[in-house]
Amino acid sequence: MLKxxxxxxxxxxxxxxxxxxxSKIASALVDxxxxxxxxxxLPTDVSSPEATLDSIAAAVxxxxxxxxxxxxxxxxxxxxxxxxxDAERGIGLASVNLGWREVAVCAGLQARLGLPCAIENDVRxxxxxxxxxxxxxxxxxxVFLTIGTGIAAAVILAGKLYxxxxxxxxxxxxxxxxxxxxxxxxxxxxxxxxxxSGPAIAARHAHKMRQAGQSHLPGNPAxxxxxxxxxxxxxxxxxxxxxxxxxxxEAAEIIAQAVQLIALAFDPPVIVLGGGVAQAGxxxxxxxxxxxxxxxxxxxxxxxxxxxxxxxxxxxGEDIGILGAAALAIPMP
Amino acid sequence: MLKxxxxxxxxxxxxxxxxxxxSKIASALVDxxxxxxxxxxLPTDVSSPEATLDSIAAAVxxxxxxxxxxxxxxxxxxxxxxxxxDAERGIGLASVNLGWREVAVCAGLQARLGLPCAIENDVRxxxxxxxxxxxxxxxxxxVFLTIGTGIAAAVILAGKLYxxxxxxxxxxxxxxxxxxxxxxxxxxxxxxxxxxSGPAIAARHAHKMRQAGQSHLPGNPAxxxxxxxxxxxxxxxxxxxxxxxxxxxEAAEIIAQAVQLIALAFDPPVIVLGGGVAQAGxxxxxxxxxxxxxxxxxxxxxxxxxxxxxxxxxxxGEDIGILGAAALAIPMP
Numbered sequence: 053m054l055k056x057x058x059x060x061x062x063x064x065x066x067x068x069x070x071x072x073x074x075s076k077i078a079s080a081l082v083d084x085x086x087x088x089x090x091x092x093x094l095p096t097d098v099s100s101p102e103a104t105l106d107s108i109a110a111a112v113x114x115x116x117x118x119x120x121x122x123x124x125x126x127x128x129x130x131x132x133x134x135x136x137x138d139a140e141r142g143i144g145l146a147s148v149n150l151g152w153r154e155v156a157v158c159a160g161l162q163a164r165l166g167l168p169c170a171i172e173n174d175v176r177x178x179x180x181x182x183x184x185x186x187x188x189x190x191x192x193x194x195v196f197l198t199i200g201t202g203i204a205a206a207v208i209l210a211g212k213l214y215x216x217x218x219x220x221x222x223x224x225x226x227x228x229x230x231x232x233x234x235x236x237x238x239x240x241x242x243x244x245x246x247x248x249s250g251p252a253i254a255a256r257h258a259h260k261m262r263q264a265g266q267s268h269l270p271g272n273p274a275x276x277x278x279x280x281x282x283x284x285x286x287x288x289x290x291x292x293x294x295x296x297x298x299x300x301x302e303a304a305e306i307i308a309q310a311v312q313l314i315a316l317a318f319d320p321p322v323i324v325l326g327g328g329v330a331q332a333g334x335x336x337x338x339x340x341x342x343x344x345x346x347x348x349x350x351x352x353x354x355x356x357x358x359x360x361x362x363x364x365x366x367x368x369g370e371d372i373g374i375l376g377a378a379a380l381a382i383p384m385p
Numbered sequence: 386m387l388k389x390x391x392x393x394x395x396x397x398x399x400x401x402x403x404x405x406x407x408s409k410i411a412s413a414l415v416d417x418x419x420x421x422x423x424x425x426x427l428p429t430d431v432s433s434p435e436a437t438l439d440s441i442a443a444a445v446x447x448x449x450x451x452x453x454x455x456x457x458x459x460x461x462x463x464x465x466x467x468x469x470x471d472a473e474r475g476i477g478l479a480s481v482n483l484g485w486r487e488v489a490v491c492a493g494l495q496a497r498l499g500l501p502c503a504i505e506n507d508v509r510x511x512x513x514x515x516x517x518x519x520x521x522x523x524x525x526x527x528v529f530l531t532i533g534t535g536i537a538a539a540v541i542l543a544g545k546l547y548x549x550x551x552x553x554x555x556x557x558x559x560x561x562x563x564x565x566x567x568x569x570x571x572x573x574x575x576x577x578x579x580x581x582s583g584p585a586i587a588a589r590h591a592h593k594m595r596q597a598g599q600s601h602l603p604g605n606p607a608x609x610x611x612x613x614x615x616x617x618x619x620x621x622x623x624x625x626x627x628x629x630x631x632x633x634x635e636a637a638e639i640i641a642q643a644v645q646l647i648a649l650a651f652d653p654p655v656i657v658l659g660g661g662v663a664q665a666g667x668x669x670x671x672x673x674x675x676x677x678x679x680x681x682x683x684x685x686x687x688x689x690x691x692x693x694x695x696x697x698x699x700x701x702g703e704d705i706g707i708l709g710a711a712a713l714a715i716p717m718p
Binding site (some may be wrong): 193209214215216217218219220221222223224225226227228229231236238239240241243305309312313314316317318319320321339347350351352353354356357 | 653
């Protein structure tokens, strides 16, 4: 359970970074260089908000006790939470995954642990993590675009999360691209999320396979089309399946439109791609870059904000949740 | 030529605001409350950059001399320019309308007039004018969306223009909405600008009229479809022409998508609509609001950033050029 890391330029731990998910809580100590130690992973108790806070506190305590004498150096806790957050008041406003509505997270953890706590939505925390420790290191602005179950962006300007008037800046996943497109979870139709999120890519490919008379995955009669994932589609494309390559191209066209839009709206120095679909790595970013290159060749205004390295893959890998949460609590250098 | 205005809360003039266009230069004195006096309008001499600077200086001198004794109070000049600007270095980088490339505007005017000078792209200056004196008064953030010959946005955050990494933040007019759409001036296809700028609205309607076998405007056999403008389309729609009402609806759908996108990307407290097409006033904003109301009813994420008064018409009317330019030079209160 514990997997301490060490490095020559590791500093004394400063904060506990906690990545709170609907099924597991990942916690670790993090120093100002982003070095991680004392990793802990516990199941999330979602039976009640108090029980969830208890399991978060248990994970933090385990990380602290794994730190040994260093635990006295830990000054605060950062938490990334799936859902809407009032960061200023330390409140979890709404989380479907945790079953939360208006939960006083920071007060509850301060009472349990005696440490101050900062919370943020997990995508926004991840953006801050990339700015601090990842693909945006050394830059004071970036846009983090996450493509997974949903599509959302978070915006860092002048080293800080840019919230917008309602804390929803960057929610371009629910902008309508194709009014005649498929229905979206938000109630609308043809939003970016309905067209190119992980589930949308899988649904797009399953539809195409059914039209081609296929009822299960090539080489895997046990897997029906109902359980197809975006990961399967990228794997098939990599193996040379032409239908899957076609689906990847379609998804790349749509995600490229989202990237172009972010580039023109915010003109950021870098756009960092994260989330489950981005784990396809070069399988996603190569077709994406070739669409973007084409758009920049056609369109001189886009060419003025675009360069081949504008789009970067997240560099924090599976640690993005912990490092993003930690970035919330580590004071700016 | 001179049309001094006065008001009970007018303050001593502070700056000269200069709206530099390809055919005319409008100049006036402006105080910290946005009161305008000593208006001057001169033709723009575009025979050379030096000649243009001479005609700008002449307009400024006329405004100053019309001010009488107050001219000693004027501390600086603000200029809005059609084209790309390096505001920090006071340079006009490129302007098709003025025939400029890398013109040292501020140095040239300082030499001619002995006053410091601030320059900005005219759309960005207009955004600052709305934030300071218009629909964004009292707010520290807004997005200004101009719909005229082109479509572009300018973003004010924390009371300041947000430039982006290349000074192009807000150029969403060249984001592709419909890959199969008509060609755009930028070289791309199906950009917002190619679908719903003034010329695009006119072309859309002319096409529809030709398909309906009409070769000139109803009631005006002298006007051929080649000279049709967006203004004509809105006027016909107002008069009850069903084909024109149809075109206005189509344009409203597309512009609403741009507004939705801005709302989700920036989550601003207000989006101010300006430019020639926005002069249609309620003829544009009413159908736009009804599309936006529908989108918000369908889509709960958009509903979270939307309210019926999110979208406002520019309040500065024809003075927007002068007041925007002045806002560049007036220190923040």
